[in-house]
Amino acid sequence: MHFVDGRGNVIIRYPGTVPGKVCSFVGSHLDVVPANPTSWERNPFKLTVEGDMLYGRGTTDCLGHVALLTDLLCTLAEHKPALKTSVVVVFIVNEENSSFVGLGVDQLAKEGYLDKLKSGPLFWIDAADSQPCIGSAxxxxxxxxxxxxxxxxxxxxxxxxxxxxxxxxxxxxxxxxxxxxxxxxxxxxxxxxxxxxxxxxxxxxxxxxxxxxxxxxxxxxxxxxxxxxxxxxxxxxxxxxxxxxxxxxxxxxxxxxxxxxxxxxxxxxxxxxxxxxxxLADGENGIACNLNSVGYHAILEATKAILGDVKPYSIGGSLPLIRELQEHGFDMQISGYGISTTKRTASPISTAPINQQ
Ligand SMILES: [Zn+2]
Structure with a gap:
């Protein structure tokens, strides 16, 4: 689904057997912040693999997550498990530049493309450090x-x-x-x-x-x-x-x-x-994710099972896109698997775990 030429959002659905039962993964974005190749030791526009390290603009934020969800979809397609819950993945075209409105998830929500996702948890996959993020200021x-x-x-x-x-x-x-x-x-x-x-x-x-x-x-x-x-x-x-x-x-x-x-x-x-x-503006409220959500319990248990420990955290920054979706009735659950200390961004808060403002 595209709202401007050359920049398409991608919605992929793996159908489950129970109508209306859904779990979605949204927020992994295809855009990256600008990179100046002269200040990079490697080509920022090409993925370079050295040992177990991946180098390139957006490997952590957010193309690594795009790869992760692509892998999830490929695994579903290969094994074709019979699931009760439909799994929907939405790749979005715009997250880094909040002044560009009307081309990414904001417009998809506005035009009703995401309405069916309201009946189940929506995992926003664009955070870092492999722990659930449960609140913002x-x-x-x-x-x-x-x-x-x-x-x-x-x-x-x-x-x-x-x-x-x-x-x-x-x-x-x-x-x-x-x-x-x-x-x-x-x-x-x-x-x-x-x-x-x-x-x-x-x-x-x-x-x-x-x-x-x-x-x-x-x-x-x-x-x-x-x-x-x-x-x-x-x-x-x-x-x-x-x-x-x-x-x-x-x-x-x-x-x-x-x-x-x-x-x-x-x-x-x-x-x-x-x-x-x-x-200077009306300001914006923070987010508190619903801790009674089945989605929250699922990510909590999954994180604990894989890492042995789970430490949900909240941040002092704000997450406008996520807040808007929550206000529209989505059960927002936030997580992500990059490492925040290796993230490079154009902003001075380069070690902040998410693209907070
Ligand atoms: Zn991001």
């Missing part, structure tokens, strides 16, 4: 512009230092966030390494000289949210924190940390600092 990004009042630093009581106000506003927002979005017992159950976090990751201020209080400062950052919370709730409560600050910025003043002269309101001049907070 939601994510939101924000920008906060803080306005103070420019003044000579020798008369700090006459100005409003926007850097100090920004730092105290961030600390206030974080304090409230960590009270409202505590680690939940399910986060232990799903083996999340970190709890939900809100933090600054970039800061800048109006250029000026060192003897001036800066008039404005911009802080940007993100939120990583456990899937048991909703990003809409984060947007709502953070707006409430900001309203509290703007109603009276003096609540942030603290002589113990900033000394007696750093003020965020100047009542004599009827002036106060201001915080403008903005979400």
């Amino acid at each position: 939601g994510n939101l990004q924000w920008k906060m512009k803080v306005t103070g009042k420019l003044f000579h630093s020798g008369l700090p009581h006459k100005g409003i230092n926007s850097i100090e106000l920004a730092m105290d506003a961030v600390a206030y927002i974080q304090r409230r966030f960590f009270q409202d979005f505590k680690r939940l017992p399910q986060e232990d159950e799903y083996n999340f390494v970190t709890q939900s976090t809100l933090k600054p990751t970039q800061i800048s201020c109006a250029p000026g000289s060192l003897n001036q209080l800066p008039p404005d400062c911009t802080v940007e950052g993100d939120v990583r949210l456990a899937p048991f919370y909703d990003v809409a709730e984060v947007r709502r409560v953070v707006s409430a924190y900001i309203a509290e600050i703007n109603a009276n910025p003096a609540v942030l003043e603290n002589p113990e940390t900033r000394g007696p002269h750093s003020k965020y309101t100047l009542p004599d001049e009827n002036k106060k600092g201001a915080v403008e907070f903005q979400w």
Whole structure:
């Protein structure tokens, strides 16, 4: 099934004897991220086999999985076992570039090609390290512009230092966030390494000289949210924190940390600092796979039988394609068999186990 010329999704079905009973393997993608041959020791566009090592762009992510599922289909075709459950494999054309919409699994789902897969587990085979991945975090990004009042630093009581106000506003927002979005017992159950976090990751201020209080400062950052919370709730409560600050910025003043002269309101001049907070997008929720699914129990037992041990894990990144399918009613189960430490990607999170964002 192709939505643009030259890039076809492939759906292969091995029929079972019980109508409607299905198990599917989706997510193994035929595309790879770009490779610059001059920075490679071997040709990235050709598979090179040396001992038990395979070299080439996409061997781990995700052509190794395409080969694995092809092998599964060949084995079924050769031995023709009578199965109750139909086995469906969907190879997709687009995963690496999320800005290309409408050509891969998103469009297949939208046009109903995957509807029959909803009645059984859907194994998303594009993770790594041979362990079930059972959860991912939601994510939101924000920008906060803080306005103070420019003044000579020798008369700090006459100005409003926007850097100090920004730092105290961030600390206030974080304090409230960590009270409202505590680690939940399910986060232990799903083996999340970190709890939900809100933090600054970039800061800048109006250029000026060192003897001036800066008039404005911009802080940007993100939120990583456990899937048991909703990003809409984060947007709502953070707006409430900001309203509290703007109603009276003096609540942030603290002589113990900033000394007696750093003020965020100047009542004599009827002036106060201001915080403008903005979400850069609506954000997206995380995923918690269904741990009561027959698919989950199957992969758990299979992993244990082959490796002797099973350690399901969750990640702090987000997996947009998988979340969308789960929202549309698919029983998403995630696994994969590459080795994350040998994966090369164009992003700085090259050791992340999946293509998380
Ligand atoms: Zn991938």
